Amino acid sequence: MDYQEFLDSIDRKAYHEGEWRWQEGDLTVTRTNHWSPPGCHNGCGVLLSVDKDGKLVHIEGDPLAPFNGGKLCMRCLDMVEAVNHPDRLKYPLKRAGERGENKWERITWDEAYDIIVEKVNWIKETHGSHTIIFDHGTGRNIGWQLPLFASTALETPNVCNFGFTGFACYLPRMIGASAKMGEMTIIDVSETHEMRYAADTFRRPDVIMVWGNEPLKANADGFLGHWIVECMQMGSKIISIDPRLTWLGSRAEYFLQVRPGTDAALGIAMLNTIINEDLVDHDFIDKWGYGYEQLVESVQGKDADWAAEICGLDADDIRGAARLYATAESASIQWGLAFEQQLSALGVTAAACDLMGVTGNIDNPGGNLLIKCAFDIEKRYGLGDFKIPREEYAGKMTLSAGIESSDIVACAATDPLLHAVETGDPFQPQMLWIESANPLACSGMDAPRMYEAMNKIPFIVVADPFMTPTAVAHADIVLPVAMSCERNAVRTWWTPARSISKCTSYYEAKSDEQIILDLGKRLKPENWPWKDDKELSTWYLCDQYAEGGTRYEGDFEELQARGGYKYDPWDAEYYKYEKGMCRPDGQPGFDTATGRFEFWSWGYNHWGVDPMPYHIEPKDSPVSTPEKFKEYPFIATSGGRSCEFFHSEHRQLETMREFHPYPLVTIHPEAAAEYGIEDGDWVWIESTHGRCRQKAFLFPGIKKDTIHMEHAWWYPEEEAAEPSLFGVFDSNINNMTLNFETGQGGIGSGIKSFLARIYKYEPGDQMPGEKVTREGGWGDYIVGVMAGDAESAAQAAEGNAKLMKQLEDAKRVQAMKVEDADMQGRNALIYAKEHGEAAE
Structure with a gap:
């Protein structure tokens, strides 16, 4: 792959270089970036064509956008269908019947706002603003907007992903990496350079360890998976760590088919091999490391043979992969969500960071980069915590006092909020605002329990582009949300800073920015000085982190005019820790307690977490519960991404469902044969806690004792009212997973590893929707x-x-x-x- 050849091949005149909007016949073309909705973790450059009636009619990738170079995934390519879909919400709605009946009355925006403002003010005066809970999902560009609204208008610190135990999505890697090296880290596949692969200082990684994710389908965390393929075309070798064989795994030098939930043991064993075979980078360790001796001591006796038995791997493969990684001139680790969704979340994060540290693959070309949100606009993952007054943190619900007291987690913990809803202790939540989330289908780790709990909350608002199962079951007010092409916004995750430009509209749908502006001015006008979404975006770009960093110079319209993106030179520098670019005092070193890369972590220690890498056996496993394993003989894992869907989104789209019509449970053919299951059969997957139904997908790339289920399934084509709720419980893996099971420090969750059994569905079997909505679910939790x-x-x-x-x-x-x-x-x-x- 020759990137310079690609750049030279672009007809820049044909693509209107230097313009962000132009005419092509009857079409108006807008150069912008897509983020969401519909959902995505990235912000690819796109060219959107709108006809003379203002309707979006075409989308294509922008080859002048360095982030994606004109490439788009199928979700983005199908955006015209999503934007113009007849099932989109067109007007604000007020519930006209009982919850779950799907009876609605159309109202105006002013009426909706009046109802919300009256209710919010009453709750504040009667129960306190902390009894208002905010629930937001992942991917949509609301990471800063909703916390800003929650803290300055609703005046509540309780912003969370309701029902999602253990902060089990990205945050453990965020705080773990920050404790170890002072910043978050991403692999260097040239994304920090505007010239990308043609940048003078870039060199591709010799080895990329893809661990616990499938980046080509996920495109997660500000990372476009295809960047790895381009590096492979330039010679990068792959190590794949995954319970399933993926496309990258099939092309890997080593495919380590790890038992779900045991990744930390693998990481520790790899450290043992590298340290005991003296494959470490002594220069980096001596100059920049802290606590290396403790790391050496902690991994002794935990070698490849030890891990092979735990993880179900070949010991020689563990050693071989460790040697390949350690002896490469440059190597990087692309990690994924599997890190969070195991009890050893911070333990495996520590192991991965230490692998980077012992080999000196930190902030080097082709290694793991130290990274910030562009221009220091946001701290820590864009959580918007910049506007939550610290004195109000006392009202934030938390289980993890050590981690919370360090002031690194802006989100409220969801388990104590769920406990409060169920018991009224320490208070009874009075209102739930749900935006960019569909907890019954996706993030509610115990979906039947969440159903019961949300019915206890007196007032619920749902803002979404579509009517969701959660909205039908629980909403009192439903607000129609605009899509990406219908909003003016900015995003920074990680780099470059990008603008999103409005080019069309859909009935009365409003953008997330407009909704919070309208309500913010009604509830707390003194806190909301911005006249429109462009002024709000300019404030976010330039003002809220004016101190420190490489402050953004310009405004929304300047960013828009320059093509919609601007790269931060801080992120593009290598060896920042050597140049005094990391520490607040400007001295060389890392922004950690010791100023060094911490193998023994003061941050972990402060949180009450083991400062060294650690492995915790899953609570539900062949090792922990061998007798149970006889009755439930499969290790059930889940959450693998697909090309067609982003979590629970895109299920309405005919094109996506043509490619992927049903949820699939992946089973080894020999294991399926033992139960008389054939490819395409409907199959029950059952744990001691509940069951769901998915279609069998027979695949030899999974172990015989492991199955993989798809998450976030619901069926917009089915009946909306209860007991169906669009079939949201029928294929829902969260019928079987549990809240209140976390790892050390209240971080991590075991939902990617539990025991289950499988058997064929028979016509007439009771469906889970009936069981949950009419019989109280499976009854082994306190509600219902x-x-x-x-x-x-x-x-x-x-x-x-x-x-x-x-x-x-x-x-x-x-x-x-x-x-x-x-x-x-x-x-x-x-x-x-x-x-x-x-x-x-």
């Missing part, structure tokens, strides 16, 4: 069993006792943190000793 009789009361008491024990266990984890008030003094002594200065 309170029918008033003695047996149900006993069940409720037992469930409540179990829940309280889980909460007490979590509190004990919090109390484990080691006090480190004198840490700054120790750091000063370390620095003085190493620099020959007097230590006072």
